[in-house]
Amino acid sequence: MASSGADHAVWLRGIEKQFPGVIACAGADLRVRPGTIHALLGENGAGKTTMVNVLAGVYRPDGGEVWVNGQQRFFHSPADAIAAGVGMVYQEFRLVPNLTVAENIVLGSAPGLLRTNEIEERVAELSAAYGMAADPTRPVWQLSMGERQRVEILKSLWRNASVLVMDEPTAVLTPGEAAELGATLRAMAEEGRSVIYISHKLDQVVAFCDEATVLRQGKTAATVDNLQDVDLTSLAEMMVGTSGGGYVDRPPPRDRGPEVLSLQNISALNDRGLPALADINMTVHSGEIVGIVGVSGNGQKELAEVITGLRRPAQGRVAVNGQDVTRASPGDRYGLGLAYVPEDRLGVGLAPKMSVVDNSVVRSYKSQRRGLLLVMDRCVKFCQTLVERFGVRVGRLNDPIAGLSGGNLQRLLLGRELAEQPAVLVAAQPTRGLDVQGVAAIQSHLVEQRANGVGVLLISEDLDELQALSDVLLVMYEGRVVGEYPPDVTPRTILGSAMAGNPPT
Amino acid sequence: MMRPVLIRRERVVPATQAVAFVVGIATALVLGLILLWTSGHSPAEVYERMFDAAFMGTDSLARTLERATPLALTGLAVAVAGSMGLWNIGAEGQMMAGATIAAGVAMGADGLSGPLLIALMVVSGVAGGMVLMLGPALARSHLGVSEIITTLMLVYVAIRVVEWLETGPWKDPESFGFAVIEPVPEQASLPGLFGRAHIGTLIALGLLLVFSLAVSRTAWGYELRLAGSSPNTARYAGISLRRKVLTALLLSGGIAGLAGAVQLTGSATRLESGLSNGYGFAGIIVAALALMRPSGVVVAAFVFGAVQVGGQSIQTLGVSSAISDILQAMILFAALVAAVFFNYRIRWRGPAGRESSDDEQAEAGDDALTMEGV
Ligand SMILES: Nc1ncnc2c1ncn2[C@@H]1O[C@H](COP(=O)(O)OP(=O)(O)OP(=O)(O)O)[C@@H](O)[C@H]1O
Ligand SMILES: [Mg+2]
Numbered sequence: 120m121a122s123s124g125a126d127h128a129v130w131l132r133g134i135e136k137q138f139p140g141v142i143a144c145a146g147a148d149l150r151v152r153p154g155t156i157h158a159l160l161g162e163n164g165a166g167k168t169t170m171v172n173v174l175a176g177v178y179r180p181d182g183g184e185v186w187v188n189g190q191q192r193f194f195h196s197p198a199d200a201i202a203a204g205v206g207m208v209y210q211e212f213r214l215v216p217n218l219t220v221a222e223n224i225v226l227g228s229a230p231g232l233l234r235t236n237e238i239e240e241r242v243a244e245l246s247a248a249y250g251m252a253a254d255p256t257r258p259v260w261q262l263s264m265g266e267r268q269r270v271e272i273l274k275s276l277w278r279n280a281s282v283l284v285m286d287e288p289t290a291v292l293t294p295g296e297a298a299e300l301g302a303t304l305r306a307m308a309e310e311g312r313s314v315i316y317i318s319h320k321l322d323q324v325v326a327f328c329d330e331a332t333v334l335r336q337g338k339t340a341a342t343v344d345n346l347q348d349v350d351l352t353s354l355a356e357m358m359v360g361t362s363g364g365g366y367v368d369r370p371p372p373r374d375r376g377p378e379v380l381s382l383q384n385i386s387a388l389n390d391r392g393l394p395a396l397a398d399i400n401m402t403v404h405s406g407e408i409v410g411i412v413g414v415s416g417n418g419q420k421e422l423a424e425v426i427t428g429l430r431r432p433a434q435g436r437v438a439v440n441g442q443d444v445t446r447a448s449p450g451d452r453y454g455l456g457l458a459y460v461p462e463d464r465l466g467v468g469l470a471p472k473m474s475v476v477d478n479s480v481v482r483s484y485k486s487q488r489r490g491l492l493l494v495m496d497r498c499v500k501f502c503q504t505l506v507e508r509f510g511v512r513v514g515r516l517n518d519p520i521a522g523l524s525g526g527n528l529q530r531l532l533l534g535r536e537l538a539e540q541p542a543v544l545v546a547a548q549p550t551r552g553l554d555v556q557g558v559a560a561i562q563s564h565l566v567e568q569r570a571n572g573v574g575v576l577l578i579s580e581d582l583d584e585l586q587a588l589s590d591v592l593l594v595m596y597e598g599r600v601v602g603e604y605p606p607d608v609t610p611r612t613i614l615g616s617a618m619a620g621n622p623p624t
Numbered sequence: 625m626m627r628p629v630l631i632r633r634e635r636v637v638p639a640t641q642a643v644a645f646v647v648g649i650a651t652a653l654v655l656g657l658i659l660l661w662t663s664g665h666s667p668a669e670v671y672e673r674m675f676d677a678a679f680m681g682t683d684s685l686a687r688t689l690e691r692a693t694p695l696a697l698t699g700l701a702v703a704v705a706g707s708m709g710l711w712n713i714g715a716e717g718q719m720m721a722g723a724t725i726a727a728g729v730a731m732g733a734d735g736l737s738g739p740l741l742i743a744l745m746v747v748s749g750v751a752g753g754m755v756l757m758l759g760p761a762l763a764r765s766h767l768g769v770s771e772i773i774t775t776l777m778l779v780y781v782a783i784r785v786v787e788w789l790e791t792g793p794w795k796d797p798e799s800f801g802f803a804v805i806e807p808v809p810e811q812a813s814l815p816g817l818f819g820r821a822h823i824g825t826l827i828a829l830g831l832l833l834v835f836s837l838a839v840s841r842t843a844w845g846y847e848l849r850l851a852g853s854s855p856n857t858a859r860y861a862g863i864s865l866r867r868k869v870l871t872a873l874l875l876s877g878g879i880a881g882l883a884g885a886v887q888l889t890g891s892a893t894r895l896e897s898g899l900s901n902g903y904g905f906a907g908i909i910v911a912a913l914a915l916m917r918p919s920g921v922v923v924a925a926f927v928f929g930a931v932q933v934g935g936q937s938i939q940t941l942g943v944s945s946a947i948s949d950i951l952q953a954m955i956l957f958a959a960l961v962a963a964v965f966f967n968y969r970i971r972w973r974g975p976a977g978r979e980s981s982d983d984e985q986a987e988a989g990d991d992a993l994t995m996e997g998v
Contacts, residue, residue, distance in 0.1 A: 195971055429859060450862015461860065470854035477846070481861045484846050493843050 128153040128188060128282055128313035129174060129205075135182035136169050138522060141514040143169040145337035146183070149315075151282070151330075153188075156304055156314040158324045158346065160358055161334035162554040163526025164512050167317045170334065171284045174315075175207040176200030188281060201228075206275025207284045212267050216260035220253055224274045246273055249303050261391060263416050265296035272303065283307060284315045287525070287552045289323055295414070301327045319554050321351045333357045355555055375590075376405025378441070379574040380426065380457070380543045385435035387425050395421040396598045399435070403543060403574040408565065410589030410606065411578040413618055418598035419578045420462060423547045426576070427459040428452045429467075440542050453482060456542030460533055460549050462578075464525075468532045471521035475513055476502045478520045479535055501538075509534035510560065526557035533561060537568065544568055547578040562588060582614065596620045630968040640966065648962030652954045659954075663947055673941055674934030684933070686819025690891060692929030694719070696828040697883035698907025699914060699921040700835060701753075705771075705876040706916040707839065708852040708869060710764070714775030715880035716904025717782035718753035722881025723888040724786055725752030727895035730808045731794070738811035745812060746827075746885045753881015754874050756782060761873035765866040771873060779904070786897045794895075807894040814890040824890040829922070831879070836918035848872065880904060909956055913963055924959075931955050 129151040136144040144166045151157040161167050172178045174185060176194030185192045187203050194200045197207070214223045221239045239255040246253045251269040259267060268288060275283050283304075289297040304314050304327060318324050324331065324346070331343040331354070341357040343349055380403040389395035396418045403409045411419055424430035426437060428449035437445050439457045447455070461467040469478050476495075479502040480487055487497045502516055509530040513523060520528065533549060546565065550558040565575055565588060579585050585592060586606045594602040594617040602622040604614065613623055653671065660667040678688050698715040705712040712718075726745035733741060760774035789795075789805060796806035814822040839845035851858040851868040859865060883903065892899055910928055914920025935952040939945055 427860075428862075448862045448864070449860055453862060459860070463856075466854075467856045467860050470850055470857040472853045473849065477849070480846075481850070481857065484843050488843050491842050491844070493841055493846055495841070 126189070127151060127186065128155075129315065130186035131170060131174060131183065132186065133183040134170060134173055134180045134185075136166075136173060136178055136180050139514050139518060141512070141522075142337055144173070144180070144183075147334055147337055148339045149174075149332050150342075151313050151315060153281075153313055154308050154311045155329040156308050156316055156327055158328040158331035159315055159317045159334065160319075160321075160324065160331055160354065161340075162358055163557045164524040165334040165358075165554075166337040167334055168286055168524065169337075171207065171286060171315060171317065174200065174282075175205055175284060177207075198227075201278055201280070204279070204281035205284065206272075206278060206280030206282065207286075208268065208271040208275065208288060209286055212264075212271055214259045214267055214270060217258060219256055219258050220262070220270050220273075221255035223259055223270055224255075224277050226274075228278050242273065242277070245276055249273075249276065249306055250299070251303055265292045268292065268300070276307075280312070282313045282315065284317075286317045287319070288316070289318060289320060297323060319552060319558075321354050324354070325349075325351065358554065375407050376572055376574075378402050379405050379439065380576065381438045382426065383436045383438075385422075385425055385432050385437065387421050387430055387432045389421055394598060396425065396432070399598075399600055401593060401600060403576050405542065405572045405574050406569055407590040408569050408575040408577055408588050410585035410592045411576065411595055412582065412585055412592050412614060413580075413595035415580055417595045419547065419595060421598075422595070423459065423461065423545050423576075423578060426545055427457065427461075453539075453541075458482075458536035458539070458541035458544045460529075460536050460544070460546040462547035462551070464528050464532055465521065469520055469528060472519050474518060475506075475516045475520050475523070475531070479505050479531060482535055482539060505531060505534040505538060509564075525552045526554060529553060529557065529561065533564060537564065540571075541573060543574045543576070545576045545578070548580065549577070550579070550581065550584060558584075582611065594618055594622065596622075628970050630964070630970055644962040644965040645959060648958040648965075649955060652958035655954055656951045659947065659950060660943075663943075665941070665943055665947075670938050670941060670943060673938050677937030678930035678934040683819040686817070686821035687933045688926070688929045689817075689821040689825050690819075690929075691932050692925045693822075693824045693828050693890070694883045694887050694903040695906055695910050695928050696832065696921055696925035697886065698880055698904050699910030699925050700828075700832055700907075700918060701876045701879040701883065702907045702911035703914060703916045703918065703921055704835065704879060705872055706911055707848060708872040710869065710872060710876075711772045711908075712757075712775050712873065712876045712880070713772050713908065714756075714760070714777075714779045714904070715876070715883070715907045716900050716902070717775070717779030718756045718877045718880035719884035719887070719900045719904045720779075720782035720786055721756035722749035722752040722884030723892075723895055723899050724782070724789070724884075725749060725755070725881075726885040726888050727794075727805065727808060730812050731806070734809040734812075736811075741809065741812045742814060742889055745808075745889055746882065749881045749883075749885020749888070750878040751881065753877040753879070753884065755877075756881070757873055757877025761870050761877070764873060765869040783897055783900070786895060786899075789895070790897060796894075805895045808888060808892075812889055814886070820891070822890040824886040827882075827886060828925075831882075832918045832922055839918070880907070883907075909960065913956075913959055915963060915966065927959065928956065 127150050129149065131147070131149040133146045133148060134144045135146055147166060147170055149159065149170060159167050159170065169178065173180045176197045176199045185194065187205060192203055215226065218226065221242045224242050225238055242255040251273065253266060253269050253273060259270065262270070272283065288300060292300060308314060316324070316328055328346050331346055332339055333341040335358065382399050382401050385396055385399040386394065387396040399422065401409070411422070413419060421430055425432045428444070428447060432445065436443060439452060439455045442455060444452050444455060465471045476498050480498045483501065484493060487494055487501065499516060505511065506513055511527045511530045513527065529549065536544065550561050553561060562584065565577065569575055577585065577589060589606045592604045592606050592609065593600050594604070594614065596618060597620065601620065602617040616623060657667045660670050677684055679685060698719060701715045702712050726749040729745055729748045730741060733744060736744065756778055757775070760771045760778065763769035763774055764771040791803045794805045796804050814824055816822045817825065839848060847858065847863045848868060850861065851863055851865055855865055884900065887899060888895060906928060910921060910924045913924035931952050935948045938948055
């Protein structure tokens with residue numbers, strides 16, 4: 120078949136894909152030249168994930184053509200796409216936690232009867248060749264998010280993918296890990312492989328990528344042949360159609376109210392039984408935002424879990440609104456006014472297989488009862504209110520929530536947590552993976568809560584966000600609070616060295 | 625070489641379920657045709673007898689209902705545990721335990737009036753099933769010990785206990801030396817409906833209705849669904865997983881125990897080691913056929929009951945019990961395979977990703993099962 124798709128590594132042409140109640144792609148195009156890193160940009164719900172899922176054989180498009188390396192393809196399953204050289208690293212990783220790194224990498228493509236140590240050797244070689252440190256013998260559940268991502272990339276390289284698709288890869292990475300990823304991707308591109316890179320972090324996009332395609336409401340809104348030629352603002356404009364603002368403006372300082380959350384001498388172990396938190400003391404007052412600064416993996420996750428009751432502290436005391444809750448269940452703490460937006464949205468905050476309605480009443484189902492019965496009308500109405508108030512884009516309310524895009528999941532989750540007017544909100548990475556407008560929406564909700572007298576503990580990896588929103592910054596390093604800084608007057612360099620464990624005195 | 629791959633359906637279309645079911649049964653009947661032919665029987669005659677025995681006339685229908693009733697209860701028992709991702713393999717034993725306690729109560733309280741005694745026996749049947757489940761349930765919820773093994777092991781314990789009671793403590797002195805337990809008192813038999821059918825059928829239907837409403841329409845059921853589908857989210861919502869596992873398993877055991885009491889008061893004359901008659905194990909198949917849904921349990925139990933009645937009836941035509949068993953197994957197996965196609969569709973894939981034409985949807989890769997690999 121003669122074609123104009125021949126000179127492209129990937130050519131998605133006029134892709135259409137409809138889900139019940141939502142048009143995800145409405146004739147979108149994507150062309151990727153071999154040996155380039157291609158950014159796929161767009162707002163939450165623009166159809167980016169759907170596009171690459173079509174390329175990866177997860178969805179069959181309702182219309183349009185898929186060309187890979189000059190051949191038109193009709194993928195029926197991800198296995199077909201893998202066979203054609205398309206490797207995909209999903210937003211949510213798909214590794215088997217109990218298997219080792221090497222086992223995960225060869226899973227599904229076991230080359231006959233290789234012995235374990237041979238496989239491990241070859242995996243080690245591969246990871247060395249691309250500058251990705253990964254111990255092949257470790258079980259995956261022990262790995263950080265960044266390490267897991269490396270395993271996913273190695274898995275694609277093991278299968279010799281010529282096109283690697285990465286859906287929001289740096290959302291889970293520390294800044295250092297992100298830079299390493301950039302180098303790895305560049306090495307792959309220089310070998311002639313192509314990378315499709317989805318991200319909302321435009322500064323990284325400009326740093327890592329060569330060319331870009333911008334999607335808006337399921338259509339290709341713009342293409343950029345050379346990313347060096349454009350600036351961040353015009354990129355953002357292409358995504359939203361208008362000039363999208365940056366971070367929400369710093370709220371004016373307020374008088375602090377009474378103490379709503381306090382931790383005394385908290386120590387805790389992580390999942391591996393190693394010390395994760397050591398002697399943490401902190402307080403959050405009504406009407407303030409306390410920002411937790413730190414490279415992820417320094418105890419932030421455990422801190423949020425100890426506060427919200429998902430992890431038992433080894434020692435110490437937690438109080439919400441003056442009441443000791445150290446032994447209270449997560450549900451009881453919510454009843455006392457503690458709301459929690461967990462980092463892992465689909466694994467902890469939401470139940471992916473249950474409906475949008477079911478997910479919106481996770482906190483309030485007990486108050487939607489009449490006698491023993493759960494009043495479905497009330498649940499639906501409650502859900503509709505959340506959807507409207509927080510601008511969630513949904514199809515049918517009775518469909519599984521897993522179909523929503525990342526930004527919409529987060530809007531619903533935050534909305535649900537704020538619905539009962541909590542006294543304290545613990546928000547872990549609340550804007551991770553969101554587009555410019557989504558970030559602004561979530562941030563302005565946080566600021567609004569502060570104005571209403573809620574005490575907010577904001578855990579984030581985004582220093583700009585933390586500095587813009589917080590009243591005080593606490594820097595965490597290896598499970599300790601190593602410094603407390605005012606957000607506006609503290610130079611980045613000081614925060615940076617505190618994050619690296621050397622707080623200047 | 626082409627190989628078959630199962631692909632999860634993007635959405636389950638209700639019509640496919642009916643079609644898959646009918647096609648599955650039809651396939652089994654065609655295979656059965658060959659089986660009957662080669663063993664020298666007239667398939668038409670055999671199939672007609674099966675159908676008549678199971679469905680034609682009130683007596684036949686009553687026999688089918690009589691069989692379907694314990695199947696529906698044990699099926700529900702397995703499905704209750706299944707909704708939390710747990711496997712109660714030991715409904716057979718809990719059924720025995722329920723019948724045993726109910727029989728014991730009947731011996732001690734045989735002065736009571738019928739309705740009162742029956743009510744007491746039914747309640748103690750539930751208690752008996754729960755007692756046998758208590759160990760496995762606690763071991764699972766607090767120690768994480770697999771309930772599959774423990775519930776199964778207790779089946780044999782329960783049956784042996786009844787055998788011991790038959791030969792020893794509860795042996796009927798008027799049995800002329802036979803090792804049997806004395807019959808349950810006259811007044812303790814469940815009122816009949818028609819033919820051999822008794823109101824146990826209504827009890828089962830009522831319980832299925834209550835349970836399906838409880839799951840979909842109560843806060844308790846919501847918690848159960850949440851805990852079953854996303855344990856971490858349930859924990860986050862403050863639901864105690866331990867307690868949910870414990871209640872689901874105890875409830876499962878209790879329903880199986882109820883099946884024992886209903887069987888004892890409805891169909892049997894006395895407690896005996898053969899009382900559970902494989903109904904508990906068959907309940908696993910019923911629940912699997914029903915995809916763990918209460919509404920499905922009703923249909924699956926009825927079909928299963930009919931197949932059993934029909935299968936036995938053909939032995940009077942000289943069909944050996946082995947052939948009859950094979951035939952029954954084929955029909956159920958076909959129905960189970962059909963159940964797979966409720967959720968998956970099949971596609972043939974050639975080497976190196978060359979396509980066979982197929983106009984349906986492809987769906988998420990981690991859901992695709994390669995038959996080769998399984
Ligand atoms: N499996 C599905 N079922 C139903 N609707 C879906 C499904 N997948 C995506 N959608 C809907 O299609 C639209 C596009 O979603 P998609 O996930 O492609 O967006 P995205 O650009 O990746 O967004 P984000 O940046 O938030 O990840 C959204 O409105 C989403 O809710
Ligand atoms: Mg996405």
